[in-house]
Amino acid sequence: xxxxxGKQNKRAGVxxxxxxxxxxxxxxxxxxxxxxxxxxxxxxxPVTVLxxxxxxxxxxxxxxxLHTFDFIGFYGKMRKTELYINGGGSLIQDITSRRSxxxxxxxxxxxxxxxxxxxxxxxxxxxxxxxxxxxxxGRIINDNVDVITLREPKSLEELSAFGVSEPEIIxxxxxxxxxxxxxxxxxxxxxxxxxxxxxxxxxxxxLRRWPGFKDxxxxxxxxxxxxxxxYGLTPVFISINHRNDGEAADAAAGGLRIPCHILRDxxxxxxxxxxxxxxxxxxxxxxxxxxxxxxxxxxxxxISYDPKxxxxxxxxxxxxxxxxxKLESEKxxxxxxxxxxxxxxxxxxxQNAGRLAEIERRNADCVRKLLSRD
Numbered sequence: 001x002x003x004x005x006g007k008q009n010k011r012a013g014v015x016x017x018x019x020x021x022x023x024x025x026x027x028x029x030x031x032x033x034x035x036x037x038x039x040x041x042x043x044x045x046p047v048t049v050l051x052x053x054x055x056x057x058x059x060x061x062x063x064x065x066l067h068t069f070d071f072i073g074f075y076g077k078m079r080k081t082e083l084y085i086n087g088g089g090s091l092i093q094d095i096t097s098r099r100s101x102x103x104x105x106x107x108x109x110x111x112x113x114x115x116x117x118x119x120x121x122x123x124x125x126x127x128x129x130x131x132x133x134x135x136x137x138g139r140i141i142n143d144n145v146d147v148i149t150l151r152e153p154k155s156l157e158e159l160s161a162f163g164v165s166e167p168e169i170i171x172x173x174x175x176x177x178x179x180x181x182x183x184x185x186x187x188x189x190x191x192x193x194x195x196x197x198x199x200x201x202x203x204x205x206x207l208r209r210w211p212g213f214k215d216x217x218x219x220x221x222x223x224x225x226x227x228x229x230x231y232g233l234t235p236v237f238i239s240i241n242h243r244n245d246g247e248a249a250d251a252a253a254g255g256l257r258i259p260c261h262i263l264r265d266x267x268x269x270x271x272x273x274x275x276x277x278x279x280x281x282x283x284x285x286x287x288x289x290x291x292x293x294x295x296x297x298x299x300x301x302x303i304s305y306d307p308k309x310x311x312x313x314x315x316x317x318x319x320x321x322x323x324x325x326k327l328e329s330e331k332x333x334x335x336x337x338x339x340x341x342x343x344x345x346x347x348x349x350x351q352n353a354g355r356l357a358e359i360e361r362r363n364a365d366c367v368r369k370l371l372s373r374d
Contacts, residue, residue, distance in 0.1 A: 026288025206289030
């Protein structure tokens with residue numbers, strides 16, 4: 001039965017809110033996965049996305065879209081939709097901005113008040129460091145959220161610290177784990193577009209601008225030189241956020257004495273996963289750089305600037321992690337050797353990624369239940 005045929009009232013469809021339209025390939029991968037899952041549940045389901053670039057979002061995903069801060073527009077839409085999806089990603093946190101946290105909590109509150117069921121979808125929670133924000137988040141989530149699906153176990157601790165006890169909480173994984181590599185011909189074309197040999201030998205870096213990064217850029221320079229001189233691997237710097245990751249790549253590549261490639265343009269998740277399948281190893285500060293590498297089955301090293309990196313490493317297994325603040329060149333060279341020498345563990349990595357992809361299906365199962373589409 002289709003969504004439209006099955007409705008007996010005027011409410012129809014879902015409204016999706018997250019950090020969309022900001023130029024971050026990780027967030028866009030989440031949205032791609034969520035929209036794909038909604039279409040699998042019901043091809044006729046009306047889907048609306050709140051985005052900083054609504055026209056771009058409409059064109060890319062074939063959905064309706066409103067600007068993130070079009071309060072009148074999304075209030076009107078919320079009065080007509082049946083389900084509000086908050087997520088995925090780490091939206092409930094106050095490290096980057098208190099206003100961002102308040103915005104997402106406000107939309108959750110408004111969605112429930114306008115008659116929607118509310119799900120926090122494949123999300124990471126925290127960190128929330130201010131006591132007032134913890135109490136506020138706990139109160140609003142308890143009173144207005146029906147189901148929470150979490151992308152890693154440690155987020156349970158954050159919810160507990162907020163005093164969250166009312167919604168049903170289900171452990172899943174990041175929605176992007178459900179994605180796959182693009183067609184081989186498209187991936188080869190992407191290599192050629194950048195003047196790269198599709199059959200070459202590469203090591204991938206996915207770095208980001210972060211406080212203290214400039215002091216550690218030399219560590220990545222040394223690791224790239226080491227991988228080239230010892231293993232013949234050409235470094236490739238991929239931008240997960242194409243608006244500013246290039247700055248971090250430039251800082252690391254500035255001291256290189258070897259050839260390298262810096263990919264600054266936005267790429268669909270399938271292309272990125274396909275390119276990573278051709279890498280010998282991936283070293284990433286970006287969570288979705290690690291997720292794409294995991295889906296591709298490539299040995300990976302996480303550089304942690306945020307608890308979500310450590311949480312994914314714990315959940316994934318077979319993934320060494322180094323703290324950015326304590327990072328030294330010798331340590332990163334050791335981890336690079338470890339990752340490159342782990343060719344035999346590729347099967348285990350793929351098994352772990354497959355396990356997380358299987359767990360990820362619980363996200364869509366919860367939506368089916370809330371929409372009575374079991």
